Amino acid sequence: MTIAALRPISLCASALALFALLQPAAQAQTIALDVPYVPTPQPVVARMLEMANVGPDDYVVDLGSGDGRIAISAVKDRGAKAAYGIDLDPRRIDEAQANAKQAGVVDKVVFEQGDLFEKDIAEADVLTMYLLNTVNMRLRPVILDSLQPGTRVVSHAFSMGDWEPDRSDIVEGARIYLWVVPAKIAGSWVIERENERFTVDLDQHFQEISGTTEHQERLRGRLNGTELRFEVDGQLYVGQVEGDRIEPISATGAVADWRARRS
Ligand SMILES: C[S@@+](CC[C@H](N)C(=O)[O-])C[C@H]1O[C@@H](n2cnc3c(N)ncnc32)[C@H](O)[C@@H]1O
Incomplete structure (x- = not known):
């Protein structure tokens, strides 16, 4: 997908795609992030969690958790039993932990500094992502092989190639994709x-x-x-x-x- 193709859907998506092209320059200055920090607008967070039907039985994992808004909303607004966020940037982890404290959910939400590609995600009931197409495609085999059938996966702005979403929606110009991990029956x-x-x-x-x-x-x-x-x-x-x-x-x-x- 080209940057021009992304523009009508989401400026944030375009910014992230541009980052992917400029990555070597960005890496020279800062931590080698695979995706820059761009927060998901709160109405988009709400719709992502609604599309995934997050509820009290769910453990929600946000890969690249930024300021923690998705994990915090999953518990505070949707009543998820627990949530987890991982981010490579320690500044984001500090912000997320402060936000969880302010929201009164520190007993149910954990933020950890680390590389999302090294996180074992097998326990997730719902996986959320605002990453890039290339990052989603690297995660796709892990999602299909290690998550339980029935696990819901929601992505803001970025797809997973020829794995068509089970549902999609557009909120405030941002596309949201939902997949349900299928059982293996071939x-x-x-x-x-x-x-x-x-x-x-x-x-x-x-x-x-x-x-x-x-x-x-x-x-x-x-x-x-x-x-x-x-x-x-x-x-x-x-x-x-x-x-x-x-x-x-x-x-x-x-x-x-x-x-x-x-x-
Ligand atoms: C587009 S932001 C999304 C933040 C949050 N999930 C949201 O939707 O508001 C992507 C986040 O991924 C983090 N990130 C980038 N590469 C990462 C990696 N390899 N492992 C963990 N986090 C990473 C960035 O620091 C950034 O906070």
Whole structure:
């Protein structure tokens, strides 16, 4: 994406992209940040956390946490059980800790100075980012491999290449992307239905599922975390992926009595 292409969406996005081009000069003067500090406007923070449906069961991790506003809002405004922010710049950590104190959330929010690429993010229920496309793309394999299926990932301004977002929105000129980490279901499955049983080979491209049954019928589907919806032979199947099994979920118009297991 070019800087010009970013301009109509967000000036902040353009500033960050420009930084990426000028990075060697910036590095000579200061800490070698992968992304400069530009805070997310508060209405955008609010919408990011709303799109991720942050609530009391969630541990929220903000990578490159700046003055801490996303982690602090997750706890203070959305009631998240805990939040964590990491930033390479110690000045940001000092600011974030002061802001957490002022907001009265120090018991639930931790800020740590460090490199976001070295942080183990596996425990996150919600991951938030305002970084750069290049940084998101470096994080993408870690997100897909180490986060639990169903984890929500929200990014201000920057996408993740050909991993299409599950939702997006624009607030105050800033685009917000939401992805739900999909379960991994590529491979061969046996589907059992009443007295019928057939195998299906599934291909997976992020949340998009396609496949062919042993009777050469085409299957098309989509994952929302661990929830799978697919159609085969004109019939809708909705199920919950539980490791090597898929159990049916009742849904209007969907086949009721079926299940699947890896073959
Ligand atoms: C665009 S700001 C976003 C701040 C905050 N998340 C927000 O949305 O308001 C990016 C932040 O990432 C931090 N950062 C840059 N490179 C980093 C790295 N490798 N590890 C951790 N933090 C980094 C910067 O110091 C900066 O505070």
